[in-house]
Each structure stands twice: as C-alpha cells, then as structure tokens.
Amino acid sequence: MSRWKDMNKDELERQFSPSQWSPRMSADDVIKSHVTALKEGTERARGLAQTLLNVPYGEGEGEKLDVYVPTTTSLDVPLVIYLHGGYWQFLSKEESGFMAVPLVHKGVVVVAVGYDIAPKGNMDVMVSQVRRSVVSVIQQYSHISGLYLCGHSAGAHLAAMILSTDWSQYSVTPQIKGAFLVSGIYDLLPILSTYVNEPLKMTEEVALRNSPSQLVPQLKLSSSDCDIVVAVAQNDSPEFRKQSEDYYKALESTEGLKVTLEDVPNTDHFNIIEQLVDGDYHLTQLLLKMMGKS
Numbered sequence: 001m002s003r004w005k006d007m008n009k010d011e012l013e014r015q016f017s018p019s020q021w022s023p024r025m026s027a028d029d030v031i032k033s034h035v036t037a038l039k040e041g042t043e044r045a046r047g048l049a050q051t052l053l054n055v056p057y058g059e060g061e062g063e064k065l066d067v068y069v070p071t072t073t074s075l076d077v078p079l080v081i082y083l084h085g086g087y088w089q090f091l092s093k094e095e096s097g098f099m100a101v102p103l104v105h106k107g108v109v110v111v112a113v114g115y116d117i118a119p120k121g122n123m124d125v126m127v128s129q130v131r132r133s134v135v136s137v138i139q140q141y142s143h144i145s146g147l148y149l150c151g152h153s154a155g156a157h158l159a160a161m162i163l164s165t166d167w168s169q170y171s172v173t174p175q176i177k178g179a180f181l182v183s184g185i186y187d188l189l190p191i192l193s194t195y196v197n198e199p200l201k202m203t204e205e206v207a208l209r210n211s212p213s214q215l216v217p218q219l220k221l222s223s224s225d226c227d228i229v230v231a232v233a234q235n236d237s238p239e240f241r242k243q244s245e246d247y248y249k250a251l252e253s254t255e256g257l258k259v260t261l262e263d264v265p266n267t268d269h270f271n272i273i274e275q276l277v278d279g280d281y282h283l284t285q286l287l288l289k290m291m292g293k294s
C-alpha cells in the first residue's frame, strides 16, 4: 500500500518540498537560513581545523573532496565521509565542512565530497562519482581505524547507494563500519513526476536502478558488518518520514544487519543536520559513539 500513488501532483510536490514543513520559518527563509548555517559552519571549520582542500578523486573538474584533519597522536583515527544534500541539484562541498569542528576535536578525519549536481551531472554519474570518492579515500588513507559515511537528504540517498555497491568492478572493496543516513530518500519513484526531477530528467529505469529500496539484497552482501542509523526529523513531511521508515523496515527484516531508526524530536529537514556543528547535539553524540570517540 503506497500513499504517494494516490496523490495529485500538487500534493506530491508539497510532500517533497521539505521547506514547506518547517515549523520554524517560512519556506524561503528556512532555505536561506540553511545555506547560511552551512556556509558559516564550514568557514569556521576551515579556520579551526587543518585542511586539504580540492583533493582530486577522479579526472573530472567536479571530482574533488575536502579533508578536515585532526591534530592527534592517537593511532585510532576514524574517518567520516560527508555527502551533502540539496536534491542532487543544489549545494556543494564548499558549504559541507560544517560538522567538522566537533568531530575533528575528538580526533576524527572529516571528508566532504563534491559531485556534479544536475544539470551537469545525472543520477548515474553522481552515484558513480561518490562510489569512486570512497575508493580514492581508502587508497589515500589506508591507516585509518574505520571508515564511516554520513549523508543528508539527497546525500543520504547517495550514502545508501554506496552501501549497496557491488565492489567487484572496483580496485578495492571498502569496509564501511557505519553509516548515518539523515532525512534521506530511498525510493526515487515518487519524485519522478515532480519538479525535483526537472533538472534530473530520470526515466523510470534510472530511478529504479538508483533506488536503495530496490538494492537491499546487494547492501546485505556488501555491507553486512555496517552499523546503520536511519535518522528522520520529527517535522519532515509524512512522505519523507515514510521513506525512512520503509527503508529502515526493509533493512531491519534483513538478517544480520545492525540498523536503528532515530526519530529526532524538535527538528525539521534542515536543522536535523545543521546542528551537527554542536558537539552536544544528540546526533553528533551518536555519531561519535558509533566511532568509539564519545
């Protein structure tokens, strides 16, 4: 039983317009404030942490990542790769280092990955890019104590696609210890007929092959030892909440996976991730705990 199939275009577009569901501000203001928060947080992180900016992970102009490095003498150094959101058509790595301050402070390396958003990139390209970014990171940072993923919104979709990769076509098989999937979309079919798909131009076939909900058996094969947190905002739209609940249920019914659903109170689609600038925020604490760094 899926509700989205019974919705008209207006209702479907409202469900997939996260900015219309924030109880804090108007739709325009919540997006402006989101971009400002991410930019300011990233500037702060670049000022406080040692950085390696624009490290290539492929040949393409957009295939670059930023590394935020802790000053630590510890041998136990986990690394978290952050995949930004923005409906595969907004944002970039330039405002995606915001969560680095509390993590770097605890001795964690943070990598913010850039990828070619639409219309330059399409869904297949973006998925291929983020997969290759992971391979490049483990080749360059072979001494880390564990590899973790964190993605927000469209970035949570890309993180789930990384977990669902058949690595036999790649030069290495990454062992991902944990993944934080925050307010993500895991079934792309409902957005096909909405404004979200205008720059993406996905066909049904493209949407199906890039839907993590269709790839749960592959995830089980590739990421069976991974701790997965599916986090969703209390004030995400009902359809966004359903995306997380359904994906969580699909993973949970798969034997052997460690999956938890975090329904984060008093958050909306935007501040659920913005608050990762704060070391005391529930999800920051949970991420640190997952990495053994709390």
Ligand SMILES: N[C@@H](CC(=O)c1ccccc1NC=O)C(=O)O
Pocket (backbone or CB within 6 Å): 016, 017, 018, 019, 020, 031, 034, 085, 086, 087, 090, 091, 153
């Ligand atoms: N039309 C979308 C726009 C959106 O999701 C968005 C826009 C700018 C930057 C980030 C966004 N979304 C998630 O990160 C909305 O209604 O929120």
